[in-house]
Amino acid sequence: MKLQELMQAYRDGDSVAFTEFYARVAPRIRAYLRSLIRDSTTADDLLQQTFAKLHAARHGYVQGADPVPWLYAIARRACIDELRRRRRAHVRLGRPGEVLPDVEAGLSGTAVGAEENEAFGAEDRERVLEASLTRRSRGRLPKARAALMEANRKAMAGLTDAEQGLLRQLLNRFT
Numbered sequence: 001m002k003l004q005e006l007m008q009a010y011r012d013g014d015s016v017a018f019t020e021f022y023a024r025v026a027p028r029i030r031a032y033l034r035s036l037i038r039d040s041t042t043a044d045d046l047l048q049q050t051f052a053k054l055h056a057a058r059h060g061y062v063q064g065a066d067p068v069p070w071l072y073a074i075a076r077r078a079c080i081d082e083l084r085r086r087r088r089a090h091v092r093l094g095r096p097g098e099v100l101p102d103v104e105a106g107l108s109g110t111a112v113g114a115e116e117n118e119a120f121g122a123e124d125r126e127r128v129l130e131a132s133l134t135r136r137s138r139g140r141l142p143k144a145r146a147a148l149m150e151a152n153r154k155a156m157a158g159l160t161d162a163e164q165g166l167l168r169q170l171l172n173r174f175t
Contacts, residue, residue: 001017001020003021003024003025003066003067003068004063004064004065004066004067005017006018006020006021006024007021007058007061007067008061008063008064010058011058011059011061011063021067022051025067025068025071026047026051028068029047029050029071029072029075030043030044030047032072032075033046033047033050033075033078033079036076036079037079037082037083042082046075046078046079046082047075049078050071050074050075050078053074053078054070054071054074057074
């Protein structure tokens with residue numbers, strides 16, 4: 001039986017046709033995924049995702065069309081999704097489960113009333129930034145982190161983008 005006929009029978013609900021279709025096509029799709037991802041465990045997971053997506057979209061199969069290019073496209077998209085998921089940065093500003101307050105910001109991007117409500121002053125900010133840039137002060141970084149964790153969100157909003165980025169890196173490094 002040709003793959004087109006097997007796919008059509010599977011589309012119509014024949015589970016035996018799917019079993020044969022899977023046996024004939026899965027090794028090629030798995031090899032393709034493995035060449036893309038270079039990890040056999042992840043390739044196996046992506047193979048299952050590919051066939052799950054095929055199952056969900058099987059009613060869109062055009063009768064008589066070769067299903068293999070369609071299956072390769074599904075596999076490729078599943079692989080791209082996996083690679084994107086891996087690349088995403090996980091930025092954590094607070095502790096797990098901690099709800100951070102909303103901060104009202106002005107047009108300049110600084111928190112409204114930030115100067116009056118800052119938990120630490122400009123001297124402290126400068127000291128923390130300077131300490132993070134020198135290797136000799138690595139022993140003081142946990143103290144700086146503790147001071148930053150106590151600082152409220154409004155104080156963070158008063159910093160420049162570069163200072164906020166550096167402070168976030170410090171917080172993430174020690175959490």
